[in-house]
Structure formats: C-alpha cells, structure tokens
Amino acid sequence: MKASHHFQIIPEPTIRRLADYLHLLLHLQQEGIDKVSSTTIANDLNTDPTQVRKDIQYTSIVGKPKTGFDVPGLIGAIEECLSWNDTNAAFLVGVGSLGKAILGYEGFQKYGLQFIDAFDVDPDIIGKKMYGIEVHHLDEMPGLVNKLKRKIGVLTVPAESAQEVTDKMVEAGIRAIWNFAPLQLKTPEDVIVENIQFSQSLAVLTRKLSLLEFRTS
Amino acid sequence: MKASHHFQIIPEPTIRRLADYLHLLLHLQQEGIDKVSSTTIANDLNTDPTQVRKDIQYTSIVGKPKTGFDVPGLIGAIEECLSWNDTNAAFLVGVGSLGKAILGYEGFQKYGLQFIDAFDVDPDIIGKKMYGIEVHHLDEMPGLVNKLKRKIGVLTVPAESAQEVTDKMVEAGIRAIWNFAPLQLKTPEDVIVENIQFSQSLAVLTRKLSLLEFRTS
DNA sequence: TAGATTGTTAATCGATTAACAATC
DNA sequence: TAGATTGTTAATCGATTAACAATC
Numbered sequence: 001m002k003a004s005h006h007f008q009i010i011p012e013p014t015i016r017r018l019a020d021y022l023h024l025l026l027h028l029q030q031e032g033i034d035k036v037s038s039t040t041i042a043n044d045l046n047t048d049p050t051q052v053r054k055d056i057q058y059t060s061i062v063g064k065p066k067t068g069f070d071v072p073g074l075i076g077a078i079e080e081c082l083s084w085n086d087t088n089a090a091f092l093v094g095v096g097s098l099g100k101a102i103l104g105y106e107g108f109q110k111y112g113l114q115f116i117d118a119f120d121v122d123p124d125i126i127g128k129k130m131y132g133i134e135v136h137h138l139d140e141m142p143g144l145v146n147k148l149k150r151k152i153g154v155l156t157v158p159a160e161s162a163q164e165v166t167d168k169m170v171e172a173g174i175r176a177i178w179n180f181a182p183l184q185l186k187t188p189e190d191v192i193v194e195n196i197q198f199s200q201s202l203a204v205l206t207r208k209l210s211l212l213e214f215r216t217s
Numbered sequence: 218m219k220a221s222h223h224f225q226i227i228p229e230p231t232i233r234r235l236a237d238y239l240h241l242l243l244h245l246q247q248e249g250i251d252k253v254s255s256t257t258i259a260n261d262l263n264t265d266p267t268q269v270r271k272d273i274q275y276t277s278i279v280g281k282p283k284t285g286f287d288v289p290g291l292i293g294a295i296e297e298c299l300s301w302n303d304t305n306a307a308f309l310v311g312v313g314s315l316g317k318a319i320l321g322y323e324g325f326q327k328y329g330l331q332f333i334d335a336f337d338v339d340p341d342i343i344g345k346k347m348y349g350i351e352v353h354h355l356d357e358m359p360g361l362v363n364k365l366k367r368k369i370g371v372l373t374v375p376a377e378s379a380q381e382v383t384d385k386m387v388e389a390g391i392r393a394i395w396n397f398a399p400l401q402l403k404t405p406e407d408v409i410v411e412n413i414q415f416s417q418s419l420a421v422l423t424r425k426l427s428l429l430e431f432r433t434s
Numbered sequence: 435t436a437g438a439t440t441g442t443t444a445a446t447c448g449a450t451t452a453a454c455a456a457t458c
Numbered sequence: 459t460a461g462a463t464t465g466t467t468a469a470t471c472g473a474t475t476a477a478c479a480a481t482c
Contacts, residue, residue: 007431011449012421019420023399037463045401050451053464065457065463082420083427097318104314107376107399111419150426159324176426178419182240182324184262192429194422198413202328202395203236203299204229205411209367209393210300212409214224228473254439267475270440282439282481 010058010081017055019111020045022078026110029071037068084112089148090178093165094157095120095135098180102156104131113152117144138165142172151175159183227275227298234272236328237262239295243327246288254285301329306365307395310382311374312337312352315397319373321348330369334361355382359389368392376400 010018024044028036038052045052056069059077063069079085088111092099095118102108103115118135120126125135136144145151153174157165162181169177176192179185185193227235241261245253255269262269273286276294280286296302305328309316312335319325320332335352337343343354353361362368370391374382379398386394393409396402402410 007428010424013449015420015424016414016417019414019416020401023416027400039463048451049463050453051449054450054466057465063464065465066461067458068463081424083423084420088423097314097321101314101318108415108419111416112423113419150430152422152426175429176422178422183244184237190429190433192422192425194418194425196413196415196418197233197236198325199236199240199328200233201411201413202325202330203232203301205369205393205395205409206300206305206329207227207232207298208409208411209369211224212392212407213367216407230473256439265475266439267477268473271442271474274441280440282441283437284482285439 008058014055014058015082017045017047017051018059018078018081021052021055022075022082022084025071025075025078029075034071035068036071036074038063040068079112082111086112087114088112088150088152089114089116090152090154091115091117091119091141091145091148092133092154092156093119093138093141093169094155095122095125095130096156096158099154099156100130102154102180103133115154116148138168141168145172145174152178154178154180155185156180225275231272231275232299234262234264234268235276235295235298238269238272239292239299239301242288242292242295246292251288252285253288253291255280257285296329299328303329303367304331305329305367305369306331306333307369307371308332308334308336308358308362308365309350309371309373310336310355310358310386311372312339312342312347313373313375316371316373317347319371319397320350332371333365355385358385362389362391369395371395371397372402373397 021041024041038049041052042049056074059074059081061069061074061077090113092103092115103118115133118130118133119138119141120135121138126137128135151174153169155162155165155177159181162183163185166177166185166187170187170191174191177185177187179193179195182197182199187193238258241258255266258269259266273291276291276298278286278291278294307330309320309332320335332350335347335350336355336358337352338355342352345352368391370386372379372382372394376398379400380402383394383402383404387404387408391408394402394404396410396412399414399416404410
C-alpha cells in the first residue's frame with residue numbers, strides 16, 4: 001500500500017493546529033509569499049517554533065535551514081493529512097437558523113466540504129432551495145445518502161430530536177457525523193462523531209474571565 | 218477573601234467536561250432524578266468514572282458512598298465554577314447568518330449568556346430588532362459597552378474585518394471575546410480570547426474518517 | 435454485614451518544551 | 459565564514475488511569 005505513510009497516527013492536538021497552519025499558509029500564498037519559517041508561523045499563531053516544526057514533521061514535508069518551508073508544498077501536504085484535497089461531499093440535517101448559517105458559509109469550501117443535500121421535516125421549507133441546496137424531507141434521506149462517496153452528515157437539529165435523527169442517519173449508512181447538538185450521541189463504534197460544543201468553549205471563556213476579574217480586583 | 222477557593226486553577230479539559238456534566242445533570246433534574254453516581258455520568262458521556270470523580274473534586278462537592286452525588290447541589294456548584302450562576306450580559310458584533318443563528322439560539326440562556334445589543338455596519342439591518350435584540354451601528358459600540366457589567370463580546374464578522382473590529386472592541390473596553398472568525402486575533406494580554414474554530418473540528422472528523430476507511434478497505 | 439461507591443494517592447501515558455548537532 | 463534555521467533526542471510537564479482504603 002503505497003500511501004500507507006499517510007495513515008500513521010497523528011495526535012489530535014496536532015491535527016487541530018495543522019488546520020490553523022493551513023489558514024495562515026493560504027493567506028501567505030494569496031500575498032505571494034512562498035517560503036515561511038517555523039518562527040513566523042509560531043509568532044502569528046501565538047505558539048512555539050519547536051511545536052510548529054514537530055507538527056510539520058507529521059506531514060512528511062522537510063524544510064531548508066535558513067530558508068524555512070515551501071508554502072505551496074506545505075499547503076498540499078496539510079490538505080492531504082486532513083483529507084481536504086479531495087472534495088468531501090456532505091449533507092445537512094436540520095435547516096434551522098444554525099443549519100442555514102452553515103449551508104451559507106462559503107468558507108467550508110476551503111476545507112473541501114461541499115453540501116449536496118439538506119433535510120428537514122418542516123413542510124414550509126421542504127422543496128425549497130437554501131443557498132442552492134435543495135431541502136428534502138428527512139424520510140428521503142436513505143435513498144439520497146448513497147450518492148455520497150464519503151458519507152459525512154452534519155447534524156443541526158434541536159437537542160430533543162438529535163438522537164432520533166442520529167439513529168436514522170446511522171441506518172442510512174452514514175459514517176461520520178459532525179454534531180452541533182448539545183448532547184453526546186449514542187452511535188455504533190464504527191461511526192465517527194465529532195462534536196461542536198459551544199457550551200464547552202463558553203465555559204472556558206467565562207471561567208477565564210472570572211479568574212481575570214478576581215486577580216485584578 | 219471568602220470565595221477565594223473558587224479561583225483555584227481548574228485544568229481546561231476539566232472545565233470543558235464540567236460543561237458536559239451540567240447538560241446531563243439538568244436533563245436528570247428535569248426527570249426528577251436527584252442522585253447520580255460517577256458511573257452513571259461516565260456511561261452517559263462515554264468517559265471514565267474515576268475521571269468524573271476527579272473533575273467533581275474541583276467543584277468542592279462531596280458525594281456519599283453507595284448513593285452518589287446530589288444532582289441540584291452539583292448543578293449549582295458547576296454553574297458557580299463556570300460563572301454561569303450570574304447572568305453574563307454580552308453583545309454580538311456581525312449580524313450575518315451565523316450571528317443571527319447565535320442571537321436566536323435560546324440554549325445560551327442555560328449558560329447564563331444574555332445578549333443586550335448587537336452591532337453591524339449594514340444600513341439595511343441597523344435599527345431593526347433580531348430576536349428582540351436591537352442592531353446598532355458599530356460606531357455606537359463604545360458608548361453602549363459600558364452598560365455591561367462583565368464585558369463579553371461575541372465576534373461573528375467575516376475574517377477580513379475581524380482584526381479591525383477586534384481592535385475597536387478592545388478600545389471600547391471589552392475584556393473577553395468569543396471569536397467565531399477563522400483566524401488568530403491579536404489582542405493585549407489582559408483580553409481573553411476563546412476561539413470557535415469550525416475548521417479544527419472538521420479536520421479531526423475528516424482525518425478520522427480517512428483512517429477508518431483505510432482500516433476497513 | 436456485604437457490597438457498592440467515594441476520595442485520593444501513585445503509576446502511566448502522552449504532549450510540550452528545551453537543548454543542541456546538522457545544515458544551508 | 460558566521461548566523462539562522464531545521465530536525466531530533468531527551469527532559470519536563472500535566473493529564474489520565476489504576477489501585478485501593480475509607481465509608482455508607
């Protein structure tokens with residue numbers, strides 16, 4: 001298997017930072033810069049050059065002393081690590097305000113994510129198009145999921161119906177769920193779930209703010 | 218200082234999990250359950266009982282062998298840890314589709330977050346109300362920020378203007394920024410920034426999916 | 435009492451950081 | 459060449475997990 005080195009284990013913190021590096025690198029590329037040092041990346045992202053180099057090691061890209069790393073090369077390598085080089089077709093379930101915001105966010109195309117279909121149960125929006133994506137009834141999901149090569153579903157339904165909808169997604173053959181509902185989904189082991197928990201992030205913010213206010217009071 | 222024990226350092230992973238525990242506990246409370254064991258919590262959240270107990274230690278709540286922990290007591294203690302017991306008044310900058318989704322999400326009230334004002338530069342929406350919150354011109358921000366006791370700003374503007382708007386927020390006296398724009402903001406050290414990076418989360422998802430597909434192919 | 439569950443210490447694990455030789 | 463930057467090993471740090479006595 002030729003490409004097997006792409007499938008070594010990369011620590012999750014590294015994966016997250018690689019996504020950040022990619023943002024910066026795309027920005028540098030736009031400005032016509034094609035060499036970058038670990039120090040430059042570290043300064044911009046408020047981290048450490050050693051960590052940047054360690055992270056980059058996982059991409060198999062090597063730099064040149066005194067020169068740094070090749071920007072286009074690094075972009076390509078990171079995109080490959082994250083599987084963003086190929087388009088990730090996806091569908092979205094739950095066309096509420098958050099669902100609409102996600103469908104309409106052009107930024108996801110940079111991450112190789114492309115929405116094919118959307119699903120809901122509200123008769124008022126079924127059959128309409130949101131940002132060019134047609135909204136189908138949830139019941140049509142099983143038939144339409146098979147169109148997708150890589151079966152990614154984005155879940156933006158209210159917490160109350162999240163588990164029920166998840167079960168339907170799993171049954172329809174979905175392999176990965178990007179979950180925006182504020183609860184832990186129950187799924188078979190071979191289905192990947194990645195949560196966006198706004199509350200976790202807000203908790204960190206408010207806790208830090210209290211500590212800051214305490215220290216400066 | 219009586220309350221100083223509330224300001225011990227709590228590891229960030231613990232803070233994030235406490236937010237998850239709180240979700241579950243509120244759910245249990247709704248169902249009239251008022252005692253819970255670390256095992257029950259761990260099972261529901263797919264984690265380890267020992268870790269749950271360790272996390273709970275930071276809240277100063279003690280349990281009873283054979284019985285577990287008192288649900289209302291634990292809820293109160295976690296809310297205090299996260300500073301969610303008091304209302305966190307906040308304002309939002311950037312009333313695009315994501316901004317609207319956040320303003321309209323009732324769930325944030327459970328986290329003590331309440332939006333007071335919103336800001337934008339689009340004349341079409343300035344003066345209008347979104348979910349009961351009035352949208353002002355960005356220039357009015359400095360005067361209105363002073364109304365807030367704890368100065369939290371939620372940033373949902375496009376990446377291109379994010380740094381510029383951040384500078385204005387800092388100048389207006391904001392102490393904490395919840396950043397939804399996909400870049401690292403530059404701020405003074407005493408301003409807290411917490412990022413929601415959708416791309417980081419998606420990176421983890423697509424990477425895991427590739428590994429799974431590789432293993433099962 | 436017996437058994438389940440807590441609280442806490444010690445061991446393990448993994449990620450970050452420091453140090454420094456190799457390289458351009 | 460001198461100096462900056464990479465690549466990599468070793469040390470440190472902190473979080474998770476295991477073990478088990480104390481308690482109800």
